[in-house]
Amino acid sequence: RKEVEQDPGPFNVPEGATVAFNCTYSNSASQSFFWYRQDCRKEPKLLMSVYSSGNEDGRFTAQLNRASQYISLLIRDSKLSDSATYLCVVNGYGNKLVFGAGTILRVKS
């Protein structure tokens, strides 16, 4: 089983739609969770950290469910510029991060 699993998509949505991605992780000892965004042929960039109580940053909301070991990302009012690959990231053993393979989002006009 992979340490971090994501639905690869692609998710094809119209502008203005709400879209949600889920991710599951296998290491129950993980303490830190992040969503990164990666544009085509570019480096990943931190989108947001995920806190136990859930957190929101503008149109983006992240949730953590420790009991079920999954993380979610909700994007409201999708923009064309949101088209990218979204990487679910979890801290692994030691001082390093483990990355999911990513979920592709395509927002169309």
Added chain:
Amino acid sequence: DGGITQSPKYLFRKEGQNVTLSCEQNLNHDAMYWYRQDPGQGLRLIYYSQIVNDFQKGDIAEGYSVSREKKESFPLTVTSAQKNPTAFYLCASSMGVTLYGYTFGSGTRLTVV
């Protein structure tokens, strides 16, 4: 501006050649990492270093080598022993992954010709 710089952006390697990818950061981060990304796959850890003069193998270290002689620099050598080196290589640094995650360089795309 502080950041992490990878060079070159594109690199072509002939069969049997060793090549070295550069990674420099001026963020004063102790920890540095090398990942490899193949199409449709997640990032896989090659090597990491938590402190100068010390580094550890990641999940796919075979065919690669690193050094950490200075805090700012963490070069990666892709040796001829790496059978399938064509990939996108990403260097990252962190001041503490638990709170801050990673900052990535812009990557080096290596192609075997």
